[in-house]
Structures are given as structure tokens and as C-alpha cells.
Amino acid sequence: MESIIFTTDAGMVLAELLDGTQHEDIFIVADKHTVLFCDRLFEKVDWLPSHVTVLDCGEENKSVESVSRIWMMLSKQGARRSSILVCVGGGVVTDLGGFAASTFKRGMRCINVPTTLLAQVDASLGGKTGFNFNGLKNEIGTFSIPEKVIIDTRFLNHLPVRERMSGFAEMIKHGLLSNREYLIRLLNLEHQETTQEYMLELIRRSVTIKNEIVTRDPREQGLRKVLNFGHTIGHAIESLSIMQGSPLLHGEAVALGLVAELYLSVKEKGFPEEIYREVRNFVKQHYPPYPLMNHVDTLYELMLHDKKNERWGVNFTLLSGIGEFSLDNYCSKDLVVEALSQV
Numbered sequence: 603m604e605s606i607i608f609t610t611d612a613g614m615v616l617a618e619l620l621d622g623t624q625h626e627d628i629f630i631v632a633d634k635h636t637v638l639f640c641d642r643l644f645e646k647v648d649w650l651p652s653h654v655t656v657l658d659c660g661e662e663n664k665s666v667e668s669v670s671r672i673w674m675m676l677s678k679q680g681a682r683r684s685s686i687l688v689c690v691g692g693g694v695v696t697d698l699g700g701f702a703a704s705t706f707k708r709g710m711r712c713i714n715v716p717t718t719l720l721a722q723v724d725a726s727l728g729g730k731t732g733f734n735f736n737g738l739k740n741e742i743g744t745f746s747i748p749e750k751v752i753i754d755t756r757f758l759n760h761l762p763v764r765e766r767m768s769g770f771a772e773m774i775k776h777g778l779l780s781n782r783e784y785l786i787r788l789l790n791l792e793h794q795e796t797t798q799e800y801m802l803e804l805i806r807r808s809v810t811i812k813n814e815i816v817t818r819d820p821r822e823q824g825l826r827k828v829l830n831f832g833h834t835i836g837h838a839i840e841s842l843s844i845m846q847g848s849p850l851l852h853g854e855a856v857a858l859g860l861v862a863e864l865y866l867s868v869k870e871k872g873f874p875e876e877i878y879r880e881v882r883n884f885v886k887q888h889y890p891p892y893p894l895m896n897h898v899d900t901l902y903e904l905m906l907h908d909k910k911n912e913r914w915g916v917n918f919t920l921l922s923g924i925g926e927f928s929l930d931n932y933c934s935k936d937l938v939v940e941a942l943s944q945v
């Protein structure tokens with residue numbers, strides 16, 4: 603497992619970690635927004651970083667072209683296996699940077715500095731890296747654990763509410779995978795009045811939940827499939843929304859996927875209906891709707907590409923209760939369509 607450092611001064615932590623490293627051995631990847639954090643972040647490192655790839659923002663740039671730009675910087679500037687790639691940004695940057703680092707010269711060192719809520723509780727941890735290909739989410743990728751993850755919640759002060767709620771959807775997933783008390787705390791959170799300290803407590807909790815699962819099954823042979831709850835349908839909705847030119851954020855699509863997959867869980871595994879309704883109400887209140895019913899064939903076709911599938915059909919992780927999961931359920935198309943109609 604990577605080592606995760608919680609701090610309120612990511613710059614200081616980076617300076618300590620990079621102390622003694624030749625400055626020509628440090629490389630940075632950020633996007634057009636997060637590059638603005640870099641001067642401040644690296645000010646204690648004694649020199650201003652010069653080897654920086656600045657990617658265009660957003661999911662549509664989670665592509666092989668972006669990876670190629672990072673590889674090109676590394677190659678042209680003579681990066682070595684022992685060099686370090688520091689990824690500063692949200693999940694798009696950490697997924698792309700992590701992939702580039704894991705493949706450059708068959709693997710160089712990598713440090714993540716996640717700057718969105720979603721990246722702090724999920725994307726920067728656990729070693730899934732990759733990019734979208736052929737209209738499919740994370741179709742190409744590796745498992746490669748970063749050396750360090752530096753979590754500084756001060757970055758979140760700049761985060762737009764919509765991005766914050768996107769990350770919050772992954773936390774709701776963590777609540778469903780762990781225990782009722784955590785889930786209820788999340789569903790009752792007063793977002794406007796939450797302090798940074800309280801948010802940090804929740805982030806730590808989500809990080810622990812993800813970490814425990816990844817440590818037991820780093821390469822998704824079994825148990826880790828639970829972290830994909832909500833994503834079989836969520837990823838299909840996210841890809842559809844991109845295809846249609848009205849992209850949902852990852853967490854927004856996952857929120858809709860959670861509702862649909864909870865419905866499947868109620869029908870197939872007896873998941874308590876009142877908790878399903880509570881989560882559904884929360885999602886309807888806090889996330890944008892997306893019309894799905896004219897696109898059920900496209901959505902199902904997208905689900906047929908899910909990485910969990912081991913035979914023809916669509917493989918779902920389902921829940922029989924909070925923290926009680928059942929892996930490898932192949933639901934009928936009719937039931938999946940019924941679940942989509944509940945979203």
C-alpha cells in the first residue's frame with residue numbers, strides 16, 4: 603500500500619520528501635487549473651520546477667494523447683526510472699500521471715498530490731491508473747501504487763460545489779460499503795456549515811475504508827470489486843453523457859449508478875428498502891437528473907464492456923445490507939432496464 607500523508611502544508615511535506623533529489627529528476631503533471639497551485643507548492647523545494655506538463659482540464663482529455671504528452675516530456679528531458687513524477691490535480695491528472703509513470707521505462711517513481719475531494723478520498727489511492735479509449739471508461743490502464751499520496755484539505759477551499767458533490771458520491775459509496783453510522787452521517791451532512799476539521803475526519807474515514815479493501819485485494823481478483831459498486835451502471839451513464847455532448851462529472855454519474863444498483867440489490871439480495879429510498883432521495887436532491895430511458899440499449903451495450911465481466915452478460919457487485927456484499931451477480935437485461943427506470 604502506498605504511504606498516505608495527511609497535512610495542512612503539502613509544500614512542506616513535498617520539500618522534505620524531495621530533499622536531496624536532483625531538481626532535474628523531478629517532473630510534474632498538472633492541469634490548467636491545478637498548475638496554478640504549483641509555484642506555492644514547490645516554493646520550499648528551493649527551485650522552481652521546470653519540467654511540467656500542463657494538461658487541458660476535464661474528462662474528455664483523459665486520453666492517450668494526454669499520456670503521450672507526459673511521456674514526451676519525460677523522454678525529451680531525460681527522465682530516469684529513479685526520477686519522480688509528481689501528479690498535482692484531480693482524478694484525471696492522477697489517473698493519467700499514474701499511468702504514464704507506471705509505463706515510462708516500465709515504471710518510474712510517482713507521488714500524488716490530490717487536489718479535489720474525489721481524488722483525496724478515492725482516485726489518488728489504490729493504484730488504479732489509466733485513460734479512456736474507444737468511448738469506454740478507463741479501457742486502458744495499469745495497477746500501480748504511487749509511492750506517496752499527500753492529502754492537504756486546504757486545496758478544497760477552492761473547489762466548486764459541483765466538484766465537491768461529485769467526490770461526495772464516492773464517499774456515499776464508502777458509507778454503503780462500511781456501516782450505517784457513517785452512511786447516515788454523510789446523508790445528514792450540512793454541506794454549507796461543515797468545518798475543514800470535520801471534513802478531514804470524514805476524508806480519513808473514507809481513505810481507511812478504501813485502503814482496507816485495496817490492501818486485501820490490490821488487483822481486483824475478488825473483494826475489490828465492491829469498490830466498483832455503482833460503477834457498472836455509473837460508468838455507462840458517464841460514457842453516454844460524454845457521447846451526447848452533455849457530460850456528467852464522474853461522481854454525478856456514480857450517484858445515479860448507486861441508485862440503480864441499490865435497486866438491483868433490493869430486488870436480488872433483499873437490501874433494506876428504506877435505506878434504498880433514503881439514498882435515492884439524497885441523490886435526487888443533490889445531483890442533476892439524466893434522461894436514460896431512450897438509451898437503454900446503448901447503456902446496456904456499454905455495460906457489456908465492464909472490466910468485471912468474466913462471461914457474456916453484465917457482472918454486478920450487489921449489497922444485501924450496508925457493508926454486506928455479494929460479488930459476481932449477472933442480472934437480466936430486463937431487470938437492469940427496470941433499475942434504470944428508477945433513477
Ligand SMILES: NC(=O)c1ccc[n+]([C@@H]2O[C@H](COP(=O)([O-])OP(=O)(O)OC[C@H]3O[C@@H](n4cnc5c(N)ncnc54)[C@H](O)[C@@H]3O)[C@@H](O)[C@H]2O)c1
Nearest residue numbers: 635659692693694717718720721724725730757760761852
Ligand atoms: N483511480 C481510481 O481509483 C479512481 C477513483 C475514482 C475516480 N477516478 C477517476 O477520477 C476522475 C475524476 O476526478 P475528479 O473528480 O477529481 O475530476 P478532475 O480531475 O477532472 O478535476 C475536476 C476539475 O476541478 C479542477 N480542480 C482540481 N483541483 C481543484 C481545486 N482544488 N480547486 C478548484 N478546482 C480544482 C480541475 O482542474 C478540473 O477542472 C475520473 O476520470 C474518474 O474515472 C479514478
Ligand SMILES: O=C(O)C(=O)C[C@@H](O)[C@H](O)[C@H](O)COP(=O)(O)O
Nearest residue numbers: 724728730739740826829830833909
Ligand atoms: O478503486 C477501485 O477499485 C474503484 O473501483 C474505485 C472507483 O471509484 C473508480 O472510479 C475506478 O477508477 C473504477 O475503476 P474501473 O476498474 O471500473 O475502471
Ligand SMILES: [Zn+2]
Nearest residue numbers: 772833852856
Ligand atoms: Zn469512481
